[in-house]
Amino acid sequence: MSIIVRVLFVTPACVTAVRFPHCSVVIRRGVLRLCATNGEGASSLDAQKARLRAERLSLQAERAALEAEKLDLRAAQLKLDDSRKKQNTEPEQSPSPPPLLHSRDPLEALKNEVDALGCPRISELQDALCVSWVASVQAQRDEILKLKELIRAAQTVKGKLSQAGELTLQETWEQAGLEAKERERTVRSKLSVDRLWDMSEKDTSVTGDERRRRSRKLSTSLFSFLRSVVQPVDGDDEVAVPEEGIVALASCRKRLALLEQHEMIASVEYRIFGELLSSNEAFESVANASLNPEEADRMMPVLFGQWMSGNFEQEAIDDIMADVDKQAAQAEGDDAKAIKALEQGLSGKAAVPFWLDKMGELLTRADGFNMNEEDGINVVPLFLLSLCGRQGSFEPTAVYIISRILARVNVQRIAAFTGRAPPADADKQVSLEERALFQSLVNEAVEALVVGTAGVVCAGGGATLAAVLSYFRTCGAYPARSACVLAIYMRL
Numbered sequence: 001m002s003i004i005v006r007v008l009f010v011t012p013a014c015v016t017a018v019r020f021p022h023c024s025v026v027i028r029r030g031v032l033r034l035c036a037t038n039g040e041g042a043s044s045l046d047a048q049k050a051r052l053r054a055e056r057l058s059l060q061a062e063r064a065a066l067e068a069e070k071l072d073l074r075a076a077q078l079k080l081d082d083s084r085k086k087q088n089t090e091p092e093q094s095p096s097p098p099p100l101l102h103s104r105d106p107l108e109a110l111k112n113e114v115d116a117l118g119c120p121r122i123s124e125l126q127d128a129l130c131v132s133w134v135a136s137v138q139a140q141r142d143e144i145l146k147l148k149e150l151i152r153a154a155q156t157v158k159g160k161l162s163q164a165g166e167l168t169l170q171e172t173w174e175q176a177g178l179e180a181k182e183r184e185r186t187v188r189s190k191l192s193v194d195r196l197w198d199m200s201e202k203d204t205s206v207t208g209d210e211r212r213r214r215s216r217k218l219s220t221s222l223f224s225f226l227r228s229v230v231q232p233v234d235g236d237d238e239v240a241v242p243e244e245g246i247v248a249l250a251s252c253r254k255r256l257a258l259l260e261q262h263e264m265i266a267s268v269e270y271r272i273f274g275e276l277l278s279s280n281e282a283f284e285s286v287a288n289a290s291l292n293p294e295e296a297d298r299m300m301p302v303l304f305g306q307w308m309s310g311n312f313e314q315e316a317i318d319d320i321m322a323d324v325d326k327q328a329a330q331a332e333g334d335d336a337k338a339i340k341a342l343e344q345g346l347s348g349k350a351a352v353p354f355w356l357d358k359m360g361e362l363l364t365r366a367d368g369f370n371m372n373e374e375d376g377i378n379v380v381p382l383f384l385l386s387l388c389g390r391q392g393s394f395e396p397t398a399v400y401i402i403s404r405i406l407a408r409v410n411v412q413r414i415a416a417f418t419g420r421a422p423p424a425d426a427d428k429q430v431s432l433e434e435r436a437l438f439q440s441l442v443n444e445a446v447e448a449l450v451v452g453t454a455g456v457v458c459a460g461g462g463a464t465l466a467a468v469l470s471y472f473r474t475c476g477a478y479p480a481r482s483a484c485v486l487a488i489y490m491r492l
Contacts, residue, residue: 106267106409107133113405120354121286128283129402136268136276140259143272147256154239154247179240186245191225193383200387204293215290215393216281222387222396223275223403226380230255231437265413267406270430274403278396287398289355296392297334298341300385303352303360305345311370321346355398359385362404366427368435378435404430 110133111126119125167175199218206214233250241247262269277283291299309317324343331339344350352360359381363369368377381400388394408426415422423429 106265106406106413109409109413110402110406113409114402117358117401120288124286125283128280128286129277132273132277132280132283133268135280136273139276140262140268140272144256144259144263147252147259150241150244150247151249151252151256153241153244154237154249154252157241158237158239158249175240178242179246182240182242182245185243189245190228191221196222196225196387197390200391202293202391212290215391215395216284218387218391218393219278219284219396219399220275222384223271223278223399227271227275229437261414262410265410265417267410267413270403270407270410273406274399277402278399283399284395287355287395289353289395289398290393291353293392296389296394297337298350299352299356299394300389301338301341302345302350303356303385305342305350306348306352307345307360307364307369309346309348310364317346353394355401356394358401359397362401362427366425366431368431376432376435378431378438380434380438407434 107130111129114125114129115122161175164171196218199214199221203214230248230251231254233248233254236248236250239247239249259269308320312320321343324339324346328336328339328343341350351357363381366378367381369382384396384400388396404427407430411426411429412422
């Protein structure tokens with residue numbers, strides 16, 4: 001008689017048998033049972049196998065039922081989470097719901113606002129806006145991810161430095177070298193006012209494609225510069241991150257919060273949109289804001305004359321016109337051209353291109369270039385105008401006007417989204433925020449005035465035509481002088 005011993009491991013999914021001599025060991029659901037079998041017990045063994053197969057099938061059925069129940073519970077959880085999310089993100093309905101949040105998305109609102117300007121070639125213009133919008137949404141997402149990465153990297157470096165305790169002389173020297181290297185990297189990677197001013201230098205010998213290429217480069221560089229400016233935070237932690245430059249943690253967090261807020265309202269921060277719009281060649285063609293050099297030279301004096309005509313008392317305008325006539329008899333060359341253009345602007349005999357005209361309206365309405373002493377001056381649009389007048393391409397004015405419209409839409413949507421009352425004057429709020437953001441540019445302009453142009457503006461206690469002419473003669477002498485002199489002149 002042959003004796004066979006088996007060990008059976010029974011699980012919900014399978015049965016495993018291991019042969020041993022003399023006895024059979026069956027482990028089933030944690031219970032150990034010894035069975036002696038011989039060849040005559042083959043039938044009982046087959047019955048045992050059949051029973052185990054039936055139990056395995058039963059367990060598999062139970063498992064399938066549990067999986068189905070698990071899926072049902074997961075679906076119910078997702079439904080509950082979705083309901084909670086809607087409660088947290090959707091503003092409560094009110095008798096007069098904010099129209100920008102409920103009837104139009106930001107792009108649609110922007111297109112409608114641009115349409116209301118009466119722009120030429122509006123259909124082609126709106127197509128260009130849509131293309132730039134898609135690119136801007138992706139650019140904003142990329143910047144959010146980059147900021148998060150920089151913040152994590154800076155926190156890691158900062159944590160390692162604090163854990164290291166007091167540095168040795170060698171470690172201190174190495175850390176100082178790293179900070180110097182990364183600070184230089186940061187400076188090299190950023191545009192500056194001086195570099196923009198150099199790029200805007202007019203070269204009358206350049207024509208055709210080369211002139212257009214320079215114009216495009218200035219436009220994209222200008223809005224890249226505007227986008228890169230981050231409002232400094234007092235006492236900010238600056239961390240030298242290898243291969244990334246100097247990371248200002250508080251400023252990065254502030255910028256990140258701003259961009260995430262724009263994502264929550266399904267919009268794009270206006271300076272990001274401006275940069276992508278300025279690089280859109282289709283928009284450049286549709287905007288048609290470039291002028292020939294001679295015509296471009298006339299535009300700033302004409303615009304300035306129009307501004308004075310709309311903001312000065314008639315008696316002051318009459319005095320200026322008399323001074324213009326006197327100066328015209330003696331002026332020569334560029335001064336004579338500037339005086340003639342100024343006179344045409346004062347008298348309404350000359351008009352400026354569409355986008356430049358809209359820029360003049362914005363300066364007076366929202367950016368403080370009026371006779372209201374309580375309004376602060378936003379120097380950014382005037383600096384932009386100075387670059388345009390210097391090079392002869394006014395495409396940046398079109399980009400800036402449309403970007404400011406988007407900024408206004410965003411201010412209104414953010415107010416509605418956060419449950420606050422919409423601002424009484426969204427344009428003015430955007431201007432004030434932009435002024436605060438670019439305060440360093442304003443300071444540079446004021447410094448230029450104090451150092452080099454203190455005697456240019458005032459004569460006999462008031463503004464004179466000589467100041468106007470000095471502005472046009474000296475606008476290229478210092479990066480921010482043109483913006484500063486004109487701004488101060490307007491407030492005298």
